[in-house]
Amino acid sequence: MNQAQVTKLVSKLRIKVAPEPRRLRNPKGPEGRLNKLRKTVTGLIKFERIELNFNRADEARQYAERLISEAIAHGDCHKPTMEIADYWLLEKELIHKLFKVLVPRYENCNTAFTKMYRAPRPLYSRNIEKAVLELRGNPYPSLINKQYSNRQLIQNVLLDAAKYDYRQAKYAEMADKIGKTENQQLNNLTKKDEITPENKEEQIPLST
Amino acid sequence: MATFNMKILCTTLSKLSVNRVTIRRNAYYKPPKYRPPHWFMPKERVMSEDMLTQENRDFIEEIKQDKLNSQLALESPLAHVDQHTVQWTPFTRRVGLIARKIGNYPLWSKDGKKFQTTLLQVVDNHVIKYIPPEEFNPMRTKKICWKEKRTLGCLLVGSETVDPSTVTKDYCGIFNSVGMLPKRHLFRFMVSPNSALPTGTPLFATHFRVGDYVDVRAKTIDRGFQGVMKRWGFSGMPASHGVTKTHRRPGNIGAGGEKARVWPGTKMPGHMGNRWRILRGVKILRINTKHNILWMLGVGIPGETGAVCYLYDTVLPLKKLKIAPPFPTHPASNDLPLEYYDESIHPFEEQTIMFDEV
Amino acid sequence: MALVIRKPTFDILSAAKWMIRKDCRALSSLVEKTEETEKRPVGRRARFQNPALEYRHIFPEFLPDPNPKWRNSLREKMERADMLKRRSQIDIPEFYVGSVLAVTISDPHAQGKTNRFVGICIERKGCGLRAEFTLRNVVDHQGVEIRYDLYDPTIQSIQVLRLEKRLDDKLFYLRDALPEYSTFPFDMDPEILPEGTPVPVNTVQVKLKPRPWLERWERQELKGVANIEEHLKEKDRIRRELRKTPWEKYDLMKEYRKTIPVEDQTEIWGEVHNQLNQLRLSRKKMFKKRPISTPKPQLG
Numbered sequence: 001m002n003q004a005q006v007t008k009l010v011s012k013l014r015i016k017v018a019p020e021p022r023r024l025r026n027p028k029g030p031e032g033r034l035n036k037l038r039k040t041v042t043g044l045i046k047f048e049r050i051e052l053n054f055n056r057a058d059e060a061r062q063y064a065e066r067l068i069s070e071a072i073a074h075g076d077c078h079k080p081t082m083e084i085a086d087y088w089l090l091e092k093e094l095i096h097k098l099f100k101v102l103v104p105r106y107e108n109c110n111t112a113f114t115k116m117y118r119a120p121r122p123l124y125s126r127n128i129e130k131a132v133l134e135l136r137g138n139p140y141p142s143l144i145n146k147q148y149s150n151r152q153l154i155q156n157v158l159l160d161a162a163k164y165d166y167r168q169a170k171y172a173e174m175a176d177k178i179g180k181t182e183n184q185q186l187n188n189l190t191k192k193d194e195i196t197p198e199n200k201e202e203q204i205p206l207s208t
Numbered sequence: 209m210a211t212f213n214m215k216i217l218c219t220t221l222s223k224l225s226v227n228r229v230t231i232r233r234n235a236y237y238k239p240p241k242y243r244p245p246h247w248f249m250p251k252e253r254v255m256s257e258d259m260l261t262q263e264n265r266d267f268i269e270e271i272k273q274d275k276l277n278s279q280l281a282l283e284s285p286l287a288h289v290d291q292h293t294v295q296w297t298p299f300t301r302r303v304g305l306i307a308r309k310i311g312n313y314p315l316w317s318k319d320g321k322k323f324q325t326t327l328l329q330v331v332d333n334h335v336i337k338y339i340p341p342e343e344f345n346p347m348r349t350k351k352i353c354w355k356e357k358r359t360l361g362c363l364l365v366g367s368e369t370v371d372p373s374t375v376t377k378d379y380c381g382i383f384n385s386v387g388m389l390p391k392r393h394l395f396r397f398m399v400s401p402n403s404a405l406p407t408g409t410p411l412f413a414t415h416f417r418v419g420d421y422v423d424v425r426a427k428t429i430d431r432g433f434q435g436v437m438k439r440w441g442f443s444g445m446p447a448s449h450g451v452t453k454t455h456r457r458p459g460n461i462g463a464g465g466e467k468a469r470v471w472p473g474t475k476m477p478g479h480m481g482n483r484w485r486i487l488r489g490v491k492i493l494r495i496n497t498k499h500n501i502l503w504m505l506g507v508g509i510p511g512e513t514g515a516v517c518y519l520y521d522t523v524l525p526l527k528k529l530k531i532a533p534p535f536p537t538h539p540a541s542n543d544l545p546l547e548y549y550d551e552s553i554h555p556f557e558e559q560t561i562m563f564d565e566v
Numbered sequence: 567m568a569l570v571i572r573k574p575t576f577d578i579l580s581a582a583k584w585m586i587r588k589d590c591r592a593l594s595s596l597v598e599k600t601e602e603t604e605k606r607p608v609g610r611r612a613r614f615q616n617p618a619l620e621y622r623h624i625f626p627e628f629l630p631d632p633n634p635k636w637r638n639s640l641r642e643k644m645e646r647a648d649m650l651k652r653r654s655q656i657d658i659p660e661f662y663v664g665s666v667l668a669v670t671i672s673d674p675h676a677q678g679k680t681n682r683f684v685g686i687c688i689e690r691k692g693c694g695l696r697a698e699f700t701l702r703n704v705v706d707h708q709g710v711e712i713r714y715d716l717y718d719p720t721i722q723s724i725q726v727l728r729l730e731k732r733l734d735d736k737l738f739y740l741r742d743a744l745p746e747y748s749t750f751p752f753d754m755d756p757e758i759l760p761e762g763t764p765v766p767v768n769t770v771q772v773k774l775k776p777r778p779w780l781e782r783w784e785r786q787e788l789k790g791v792a793n794i795e796e797h798l799k800e801k802d803r804i805r806r807e808l809r810k811t812p813w814e815k816y817d818l819m820k821e822y823r824k825t826i827p828v829e830d831q832t833e834i835w836g837e838v839h840n841q842l843n844q845l846r847l848s849r850k851k852m853f854k855k856r857p858i859s860t861p862k863p864q865l866g
Contacts, residue, residue, distance in 0.1 A: 012827035311641035
């Protein structure tokens with residue numbers, strides 16, 4: 001068991017991080033791997049939405065999240081953070097964008113700064129998983145289904161009816177209880193019967 | 209002539225049937241058993257996006273919570289049963305526990321020695337069902353070891369209640385038939401008929417005592433396809449001195465002459481790990497009754513952190529139970545001490561170990 | 567980008583909206599910039615200013631191993647509870663790599679059943695109950711190193727004779743240094759620092775013996791070694807340049823995987839902070855009550 005490093009403080013990422021980094025094969029080794037990811041991170045900060053291979057998108061997403069969280073944590077007057085931003089953003093005007101646009105945008109954000117979707121892949125081509133990586137709050141139209149929570153969908157209609165029945169049964173039970181206790185109080189009986197809670201379990205479809 | 213040749217060809221072709229494929233079978237490869245146990249149902253469900261509105265999601269969550277609350281409110285069926293009706297004998301087999309491996313750390317003995325221990329947490333174990341020996345009809349795996357007359361019943365134990373919507377309907381059915389919520393892990397223990405337990409009995413870590421020995425069954429860490437150095441501990445070959453291309457290879461795998469073939473059982477590269485293994489005779493050093501944690505001696509318990517393992521009384525003749533354990537199980541009670549220590553273990557809250565001069 | 571254009575329901579209206587929004591942002595970003603300057607320190611940075619976070623330097627073993635394969639919240643909790651139980655029995659003082667310590671343990675084979683060793687701490691590692699530290703000294707011209715478990719119940723006392731830090735995290739190079747750098751008398755008197763002073767950093771640079779060495783010290787970027795260049799050949803310098811990994815300090819995820827994030831740390835320190843503070847205060851009181859003539863350490 002090793003000791004955690006204590007020299008530097010980092011803030012927690014809001015995305016799932018794999019225990020081991022992915023090997024993006026490169027003849028130049030770890031340096032070449034970072035060079036590849038630098039290009040992707042720069043592209044993401046520049047265009048705010050990019051489509052690329054899944055493996056590379058997932059790796060680049062972690063680095064982009066870390067870069068933004070470092071920028072938020074230390075600000076633009078912190079020299080090491082500036083060096084990191086200088087290394088990761090190949091186009092130097094994007095450093096201004098990072099500190100002046102993205103940091104205010106995500107400062108009070110409680111979720112991850114990026115979003116990733118699995119993209120459709122071409123049928124007759126190299127069968128590589130594709131992904132769309134985007135920054136949250138980008139100016140493009142949304143990618144998710146507009147039908148996401150439609151009341152008129154059959155499962156929602158059925159569940160609404162089930163909910164109504166369930167609530168009615170619950171209220172009836174509660175009213176029954178109150179009525180019983182009132183009766184008991186009125187009668188002032190010496191022996192008190194314990195109220196047995198009725199079986200609540202009803203046949204309600206849990207999953208469609 | 210041509211028709212005759214044709215006939216010969218047809219007969220030879222018919223003899224070459226694909227059905228007669230011999231399946232390799234040894235200690236490390238066993239073909240899958242085609243008949244699962246009768247209580248087994250596929251558990252994993254393909255999750256799909258339901259596109260529900262937020263109110264309906266809340267409603268489903270509410271029902272889940274109601275069901276869970278009603279389950280938690282159930283009392284142990286053992287609470288009102290007289291415990292002394294059946295006695296434990298050395299030949300009875302008790303039920304075991306399902307535990308989760310949560311890590312390792314050292315404990316020190318009273319004479320200052322350091323012991324590595326493995327922590328096992330017993331999470332939310334409940335008895336699901338008892339099948340008496342007359343009704344229990346498992347799959348016949350081996351012809352030789354098969355005894356027609358069965359004397360042990362089968363007790364199903366589940367652990368870790370899960371959300372019913374995450375598992376299949378068939379799997380839920382096993383639990384619905386006895387009025388329980390589905391559990392993530394389900395395991396059978398072969399028990400003597402007199403140690404059967406009613407459905408819904410909770411099982412705790414105090415089912416075992418400190419100083420007892422148990423057997424632990426779990427799956428080993430899956431290491432994938434490995435070479436001989438990692439899989440069998442071969443020493444490989446030198447890194448230099450003219451050695452080329454054979455640094456981690458096995459070398460010779462057999463002799464010539466009549467034995468000019470690879471003998472069965474030769475240690476070769478292959479898949480390593482992800483097999484069921486039993487570690488027998490593991491001592492319990494410490495028990496926490498609040499979180500239901502067992503400290504087991506040693507780090508040999510198979511599986512990585514978070515793996516599920518099954519514990520039961522050991523079958524080793526010298527380490528078997530001699531004094532009657534809690535039978536059929538330890539009832540739920542609130543007035544237990546927080547921690548039990550083996551007499552050889554030094555509790556951390558006690559004073560520094562000092563050796564007296566003789 | 568390509569995906570957006572491919573979308574069938576992409577009408578002119580939404581495109582226009584998008585353009586307008588984009589313009590608005592471009593305009594507003596300039597305006598916001600002036601207002602935002604005062605507000606900014608309120609945000610996330612407050613989390614980094616928790617005073618309990620400073621405990622990570624004094625009690626690094628309370629932080630778990632960052633490898634997610636070995637982490638389990640319940641196990642970590644039990645481990646911390648056990649550590650606090652042990653700390654209530656014995657005073658484990660604040661010390662760093664480079665401090666000079668005296669450790670007394672009970673040993674069944676020693677005369678008088680106790681054994682005292684004085685030395686400089688050259689390494690501190692491990693987390694939880696496995697935490698350990700190594701002391702080094704030169705006794706009768708022979709280097710001696712002893713590794714102790716921090717939470718071993720046979721340890722009777724740990725006394726800090728000189729509280730200081732060195733320039734490096736690990737002092738293994740003392741093995742190859744001249745023996746006077748790791749020689750400490752067993753009857754050393756404890757040097758007491760005045761209350762509230764920061765821990766001093768000893769900037770001494772040791773001199774290495776000529777080669778052969780136990781490790782390739784020239785590749786490790788050590789700050790506490792003075793004469794490393796004297797013993798190098800041209801070949802070693804070239805090899806050192808080839809082995810350098812300047813990109814590693816920019817590998818943000820590698821760094822992340824080696825640390826425990828602030829959010830997790832605040833949770834951990836919130837759990838143990840009070841008890842650790844109480845233990846410290848009670849120890850201080852005990853220290854004040856003791857008579858002024860401090861008992862002289864016995865000869866080993």
